[in-house]
Amino acid sequence: MRVLLYGCGDFSHVIDYLNDTMQVLKLPPFVPFDPNADNPHMPVDLVATELRALTDLKQQYGDRVEQNITALRANGVNVALGVDATQGNSFGPFDVIIFRNPHAGTYGNSQDPGMSSYLESSTDNHTLFSGVLENTRLNREPRGLVLITVVGWPYVGTHPKGKIGLTGLQLEVPDYAAAYGEPAGLEFVGHIRFGTKWVARNTGDTFQAEELGILYRDNSNWLDPNIVEHILRATSPAELPAWINTHPDIEKIKAKIATQH
């Protein structure tokens, strides 16, 4: 299974974060590469990327960036810098594409009487969010999964700033989340509520917030249930395609197989 991570910031906690997410998606975990194993093999091949170049990252976060990247590479992770999630860079195709907490870096300022920075933030992040979805066309498998997690403003309209008339992107509303996916050829599968998490700002500061996952899948036609049944029978659980649990008939197909044993 191939997994792509966008916008990894200072590359802290990448594997722990990925494995928590893979567990929620009912997918196999990333296991570090072990050249001494009898049969060296990585069931999850991970490419972890970030927009900024190493010099910018070191200036922002200090030495920990290089230490984090070195540790990831030693574990068999492919790390790529200067990767813009909104354009080009097709390393694909990937079974799962994840961007945790994308942010264009524009923050609102409560001292701003015109609130223009809030609006700017909402517009920039609208462009980022829709640009990332569109660009996954270059990188995703048919029926592949795209997960973007968001925290608060401007993605979630229930944020207190909504009370002063700023709606943000309102991605917590299923119709709005679905409408963002459609032009990119993505079907909205559903929200995933990760609960309260420590999350990072672009600056590297961390804070606690409710993390909301917006899960899409490439809208290529579903495979016929008979083919899905065959895949389920013929494939070990760790090798199943990432999309399989989002197939609309999956529970029926599993129940059918269970009655035959």
Ligand SMILES: C[S@@+](CC[C@H](N)C(=O)[O-])C[C@H]1O[C@@H](n2cnc3c(N)ncnc32)[C@H](O)[C@@H]1O
């Ligand atoms: C709020 S930080 C989150 C960092 C990390 N994902 C995390 O959750 O710890 C947002 C990240 O998105 C990156 N970013 C912003 N625009 C991007 C783009 N167009 N392509 C890729 N990454 C981008 C920033 O450089 C930053 O690292």
